[in-house]
Amino acid sequence: MKKITLSLLAVIGFVTLSFAQQKAVEKVVIKTPTVQCEQCKERIESYLKREPGISAVKVDFKKKTTTITYLTDRNNIEQLKTAIANAGYDADDVSADGEAYKKLPKCCKKPAGAINTKTSVPQ
Template identity: 45%
Template sequence: MNKKFFAAVFSALIIVISGYVFAQSDTETITIKTSSQCEMCKKRIEKGMGLEKGVKSAVLNLDNHTLTVVYKKDKTNPEVLRKALSNIGYDADDVAANEKAYKKLPDCCKKGGHDHDGHDHSNHKH
């Protein structure tokens, strides 16, 4: 093979890599402390946040009650994301849960919902 072919392939590879890096730089990641309680909360939060404009992924860690959201920074921002989580019915860092949405949550999804009867609900599935 000749030098021109390798130069063309190398140039094309640089363009592809540059495009990929540029495309990835339009996202940011935020971790939000939530008032989540159980698997039902996890499903509700991940589904609800996944529907928000600009959200690429939303994953809730039930062990530490944190939500990790990858989002397009030109479509949304942390304040909007915290407000969206509040509107689902959960605390989002220092943004309190929307009272109306919180009241609609099942009892097990409310703060201390798995502590009310003295039983261990850590493996409780809904």
């Protein structure tokens, strides 16, 4: 009887331990409107794979979206948007870092008509 009880406690302990070690994984889609080409895709994917907790990155430059799967205890959506901006690209409401944007190849920069210039219009 003691052996059965000890075996049962051991099994319960292992099951509890395995559930306790599972990490919360989240998948998020971020709009990246300034992604233009395959080079942009590769640049963002390689940049984000260096971030902590990232398990998968997929950039779709035709749809202008970036899908990221990450561990919520190691990263969050704002950090991911900032990482994309630090690579030189706009991410949802976060604008690209100016210095990183200047370092992008010409084909990866925004077309001249798409640059957001805020001008005041007299009324």
